[in-house]
Every structure is written in C-alpha cells, then in structure tokens.
Amino acid sequence: MPPSALRDRKRERTRRALLQAAVELFEGRGYEETTVADIAAAADVGTRTFFNYFASKEELLFPAQDERVRAAVAAIASRRPGERPVEVLLRALRAAGDNPGEHLVDDLNARIAALRAQVSRTVPAVSGRAAHAQLVAQREIARQLHTAFPAELDEVGAAALVGAVVGAVSGALTVLFQSPVAGVDGERLHRQIHETTSRVLQPWLASSTKMQVGPMH
Template sequence: MTLRDRKRARTRQALVDAAIELFERDGYEQTTVADIAAAAEIGTRTFFSYFASKEELLFPESDLRVQATVDAIAARAPEDGPAQVLLRALRTVGADSTDLTGRLAALRLRLIRTVPAVRGRALQIQFDAQRQIARHLAAAYPDRLDEISAAALTGAFVGAITSALQVLLDDSDNPDDPAAVQAAIEKATDVALAPWDE
C-alpha cells in the first residue's frame, strides 16, 4: 500500500468515525455532510471523493465483502461445492473485518429500522450483492446451478446473515462481542445452506 493509499484509508476511516459520533449524538436526520466533513477536518467537496452520500458511510465495507465472496468463488478448489465456497468466504471476511459487529453494526441496524433512506440504501446494497454473487456462482457451477438455483442459494446465504445480525444486535447483552456475532452468523448460514452442502 502506497503512502497515498494509506492517507486515503485514514481519511475514509476518519469520515466513518465522525459520522458515527454525530449520528449517535445529534441524530441521523440532523447531521449534514458538511458536519461530517468538518468533524473529519476535510472540505465538503472532498467528502464526495470518498462517499456518494451520508447513507454510504454506514456501509463502508459492503463492496469488500462482495469482492471477497467473488474472489472465493474464483479461487475454489475442484472439490468445493457452491455452499462450501460461500461459507469459506464468510469465515474469511469475518476474520478480517469488524464491519458486522460492534458499534457501527448496531447503529446501522437501528437506522435501517427508523430511517427510510438508510433502509432503501441497505436493500439496494443487498439486492446488488445478491445478484453479483449469484451470477458468479451460476458461471462457476454451470453443471450444478442455473440462474434461479444460484439466486436461491445466494438469497438463503445473505438472508441467514441478515437475520442472525438482527437477532444479535437486538440482544443488548452481547452486541459488541465479535466472536459471538461471528459464531451466530456461521451457525445461521450453516443451517440455511445445509440443503446445498455436499
């Protein structure tokens, strides 16, 4: 990673951290892009070279999770079934990221429930991710999956993750325990993908 890449990553993270603080303190609707940029000590115009909107700040790693899944499909071993590849990708991403656990995840879920714009963005991200993953699965396993079965498998996978997170983040006793969150997500996906696991 170059010095410029590291600087961009630090600025991006500063924007996410500032947004979390402001959303929690002042409320999502009351916080503006200008407020977030100022808190991160950058200009408002610069903000838009990192994120398209303030909704995007709540989903900073969604593209990375999809890419990790696509990469796992591409790097599959000949004996790997489609469900095995998805489960391996989930475990790899879970080990490398805290995006599905802790403060940001809890805030994101709360805002998805209460702010229509955030809910709409979450659904669009989920829809786009499912389509992209399903396309890659169908192409990787043409003898085992057609477009409909690849979409069904991907829907079960993504739905299991989403449902497990909703239950866990509602549980005020343990929302910040990454190991507990990862274990619960893996359990949910194991159950959901059992019919495809070979």
C-alpha cells in the same frame, strides 16, 4: 516512500477520520440529527473534502460493500476439488464477512454494521440503499456460483440458494442489532456478529456434505 504512496496514506487517514467521526456522532447524537457539516468538522476537514470521499451521508454506512463482494467472488473462484456449491457459498460469505476492507478494523466495522441495521429500520434512504446493496451483492455471488457449478446449479437455483442463506444471516443479525450500540465495545460486538453468523450457517454447513443440489429446470 514515493509521493503517490504518501498521498494514498493521507487519503486513507482522512477517510478513516470521517468514518470514525460519523460513527461517534451517529451513536451519540443520532443519524438524522447529524449533518455532513457536523461530520466534516469533527474530522477536522471541510465539507467539500467530505464529498471527495463520500457522495452522501448514507454512504458512510456502506464503506466496504464492493470489497466484500470481491472477497466472496475470490473465494468462489478458489473453490477446492470436491467442494459442493453450499460449501463454497458458505466459505464465500465468511470471506466477505472477514474482509471489511483494509481501512476498517474490526471495532469500527462492527459498529458501522450495527448502525446500518438500526438506521435502516427508520430511515427510508438507508433502508433503500441497504436493500439495493444486498440485491446487487446476491446477484453477483449467484452469478459466480452458477458459473462455478453449471452442471449442478442453473441461474434460478443459484439465486435461490444464495437468497436463502443470505436471508437467514440477515434475519439473525437484524435481531442482534435491535438494541442501540452506543457505548458497546466494538470488539465485543464484532465477536457477537461472528458468533451469530456462524450459528446461523452451521446447519447449512453440517448438511452440505449430504445435500445433493441438482439442476433446476
């Protein structure tokens, strides 16, 4: 194996170790009670090494945001002939949800998602980061959707459609994550996330063949 590939694997192991340590500490001790030094020590690395991977403690709760957006954009770009904007959007959001990043298996990703939702309710820094991340993602997805369907969706229409669907999913997941996740099986939690998201999106999907989304002027 080339030296560069070995370095990449080592970096990925360290990154995952930091995420795993953070999740376990957040669940057991609490987010605000856990320090960067605690996480680094639990992962058996130094604090300086931590900052080589994450700029801050709250960034640990958003480890694959860019990858999710890229997955959604790729799904829009690969739209099929005859697909309506709503159908493409739903497929893009499912692609984003099913692609948390190669470094995150379903168990860990589900626990991070639950922690992110719970901590956002009480920690302003995380709440602000979550709101900003969602806004940036929605803007990019809406921009790509408008580009894919310029005759059917103008910029306002695309933004409205994305905001409505993403808002519905976010609201449902907020309720799902009201209870603490400590001790909850990550695979079971991932299934709950998938089932809840599918249930929320089903009415949109069922009506997508009937919807005629015209340009908004």
